[in-house]
Amino acid sequence: TMKVVTYLLNWRKPELLEGENSVSKLPAVIRSKGIDNVLVVTDNGITSLGLLDRLLEGLQHEDINYVVYDRTIPNPTITNIEEALTIYKQNNCQGIVAFGGGSPMDCAKGVGARVANPKKSIQQMKGQLKVRKEIPSFFAIPTTAGTGSEATIVAVVSNNDTHEKYAITDTVLIPHVAVLDPLLTVGLPPHITSTTGIDALTHAVEAYIGRSNTEETKKFSKEAVTLIFENLNEAYTNGTNIEARKNMQRASYLAGIAFTRAYVGYVHAIAHTLGGFYGIPHGLANAIILPYVLEYYGTTVHKSLAELSDLISLGTRTNTDAQKATNFIEAIKQLNASMNIPTKISGINNTDIPLMVERAMKEANPFYPVPKILSKQDMFQLYQQIKE
Ligand code: NAD
Numbered sequence: 001t002m003k004v005v006t007y008l009l010n011w012r013k014p015e016l017l018e019g020e021n022s023v024s025k026l027p028a029v030i031r032s033k034g035i036d037n038v039l040v041v042t043d044n045g046i047t048s049l050g051l052l053d054r055l056l057e058g059l060q061h062e063d064i065n066y067v068v069y070d071r072t073i074p075n076p077t078i079t080n081i082e083e084a085l086t087i088y089k090q091n092n093c094q095g096i097v098a099f100g101g102g103s104p105m106d107c108a109k110g111v112g113a114r115v116a117n118p119k120k121s122i123q124q125m126k127g128q129l130k131v132r133k134e135i136p137s138f139f140a141i142p143t144t145a146g147t148g149s150e151a152t153i154v155a156v157v158s159n160n161d162t163h164e165k166y167a168i169t170d171t172v173l174i175p176h177v178a179v180l181d182p183l184l185t186v187g188l189p190p191h192i193t194s195t196t197g198i199d200a201l202t203h204a205v206e207a208y209i210g211r212s213n214t215e216e217t218k219k220f221s222k223e224a225v226t227l228i229f230e231n232l233n234e235a236y237t238n239g240t241n242i243e244a245r246k247n248m249q250r251a252s253y254l255a256g257i258a259f260t261r262a263y264v265g266y267v268h269a270i271a272h273t274l275g276g277f278y279g280i281p282h283g284l285a286n287a288i289i290l291p292y293v294l295e296y297y298g299t300t301v302h303k304s305l306a307e308l309s310d311l312i313s314l315g316t317r318t319n320t321d322a323q324k325a326t327n328f329i330e331a332i333k334q335l336n337a338s339m340n341i342p343t344k345i346s347g348i349n350n351t352d353i354p355l356m357v358e359r360a361m362k363e364a365n366p367f368y369p370v371p372k373i374l375s376k377q378d379m380f381q382l383y384q385q386i387k388e
Helices: 002-009 022-032 044-049 053-061 078-090 102-116 190-209 215-237 242-262 266-278 282-311 321-338 350-367 376-386
Strands: 015-018 037-041 065-069 095-100 137-142 154-159 164-169 177-180
Touching: 015 022, 022 053, 022 095, 022 137, 022 177, 037 053, 037 078, 037 102, 044 095, 053 065, 065 078, 078 102, 078 154, 095 102, 102 137, 102 154, 102 164, 137 242, 154 266, 164 266, 164 350, 177 242, 190 215, 190 242, 190 266, 190 282, 190 321, 215 242, 215 282, 215 321, 266 282, 266 350, 266 376, 282 321, 282 376, 350 376
Parallel strands: 015 177, 037 065, 037 095, 095 137, 137 177
Antiparallel strands: 154 164
């Protein structure tokens, strides 16, 4: 019982700093925690754009030492985590700042898990509740609006040697502070805006239709779905619209809060295999797979998708749930198409499918409260459908 109580108490939300230029407020918050030496985890796309500058100036201003690790790759690897950990230790850091999309945030979570457990490898912490010990103070600054990692208990990491992509899940990985500064996302290129935005939509939808949803997660999912349909295309076509960027950041955060409590489903299980095997960006994979899986679920999800369809005023009151669900799936397809997201995934090798099916089923079936359990045969069919 004690373990369960501690676990539930730990299921916190990050302290939020929100709004334009809120990143400038973070250094004082770090200082107020008595920290004067941090590791900043990011990627070289971000450093080359100069996006870190305001943060680094602020840290200097507060007399906080920092060292930057910027070699994180999309779908971050165990190697990334170990490299960043070495730098953390060499510099006697006391806290971790993640600056970037899901990849730097998850890499940073991995570093935190390793600092807390110097004797456990990342591989040994795979799965649920294996980190356990408190990680160092952890500050997350998302620069994409998609993963929600700034609010979640999950780090998704890849093993280059085995092509595995798996989750480390523990409440201690929830960032202590998250910064939602829309100015950091205005330069996000359209193709990343679109796919990461649909990643957030996937979180909201999978959390909503799954069997572990609660009143709270349903509310957050609905808010996220509404915000995404109202703002994503605008953020894609008019990237400097701060209001649209702010709303997408909010949507991504809310979807993160929802899915970290209610979990995801087959869309994610399949996307993770494609990330592990071919490095296909997570958001892109989710965007393409989402409509296929929703269609595959069939009648089981008609009622819940009809509820989501009502949020964005698709169809009329006289439509049946089945019609509304179809309209909702159609609306996702249209949103994808309007942002030039393809309908199929190229580069899937037939010979890889059996192992991917096995891994996706292993990820989904014990862990995800999916609306309907799919068979091995269903999964083979889904891979054939999404394959170019
Ligand atoms: P990403 O972090 O991989 O970044 C993609 C690219 O966008 C990079 O090249 C980066 O340099 C660039 N970029 C980021 N912000 C930018 C900006 N503001 N301006 C210009 N370029 C910018 O992408 P992502 O989709 O945010 O993260 C994907 C990873 O997150 C995957 O590994 C996925 O599995 C994981 N993920 C984690 C969670 C979680 O809860 N932990 C949830 C969903 C996905």
